[in-house]
Every structure is written in C-alpha cells, then in structure tokens.
Amino acid sequence: MILKNAMKTPDGTVIESAHRHDYVTHTDKNGKTYMVDGGTEYLRRSSHRDQVDMSIYSSAGHAHNRKYFKWGTYGIKGDEPYRQVILMNMNTNHILAIIETQDHISAEVRDLFFAEITWREKNHG
Numbered sequence: 174m175i176l177k178n179a180m181k182t183p184d185g186t187v188i189e190s191a192h193r194h195d196y197v198t199h200t201d202k203n204g205k206t207y208m209v210d211g212g213t214e215y216l217r218r219s220s221h222r223d224q225v226d227m228s229i230y231s232s233a234g235h236a237h238n239r240k241y242f243k244w245g246t247y248g249i250k251g252d253e254p255y256r257q258v259i260l261m262n263m264n265t266n267h268i269l270a271i272i273e274t275q276d277h278i279s280a281e282v283r284d285l286f287f288a289e290i291t292w293r294e295k296n297h298g
Contacts, residue, residue: 177229
C-alpha cells in the first residue's frame with residue numbers, strides 16, 4: 174500500500190500527490206517539468222531519470238507507517254475544514270470511532286488502525 178507518493182527534483186523541491194487525480198507539477202531550475210499523480214491509489218510521474226523517488230510503502234513496518242499514513246477528516250461534527258491528520262497524531266477515540274463506523278475502508282487501512290491501537294497499548298501512548 175502506498176502511504177506517500179512523492180519525488181524530489183534536482184533543485185531540491187519535493188512534490189507530493191495527496192490523493193487520486195491530485196496532479197502536481199513543478200518546473201525545476203533545470204527547465205524540466207516534473208509531475209506526480211495518483212496519491213495513495215497509484216503512482217504516475219514524469220521520468221527524466223534525475224529525480225529522487227521519495228514514495229513510502231506500508232511494507233516498512235508500523236513504527237514507520239504511523240508517521241506517514243494520513244486520514245482525511247472534517248472534524249468530529251463534520252463542520253470543520255477538511256484536513257489530513259497523520260496516524261500517530263490521531264486521538265485514540267477517533268481511531269476507534271473510524272474502526273466502528275467506517276465500513277467502506279479497505280482491509281489494509283483497517284489493519285493500520287488496529288496496528289496503531291496495539292502499538293499504543295504496548296508503548297503506553
């Protein structure tokens with residue numbers, strides 16, 4: 174599973190696609206245009222062969238995953254501006270509410286939430 178879809182261009186600019194069809198471009202100091210697309214659904218990018226792939230995958234293990242997996246939220250009442258929260262910064266009650274109420278999420282995402290609950294129980298926080 175893709176947790177972060179990003180690349181670094183030769184001039185040091187990092188571009189990231191946050192969600193499906195989030196087409197992000199950057200014209201580098203070298204004059205070339207770089208792009209990433211697909212968010213955590215798929216990887217699509219330009220290929221000049223001089224960029225650095227900065228994508229992160231869930232196979233890295235939970236201690237790593239909890240720092241990069243993001244969940245989109247409109248707040249507890251659904252009346253706040255949309256924002257993304259990194260898993261390690263999410264409130265435990267929020268994670269439990271997602272597990273209980275969001276039956277549309279994939280098994281992989283559900284497993285990340287359960288792994289976070291287990292991690293917090295083992296690490297007291």
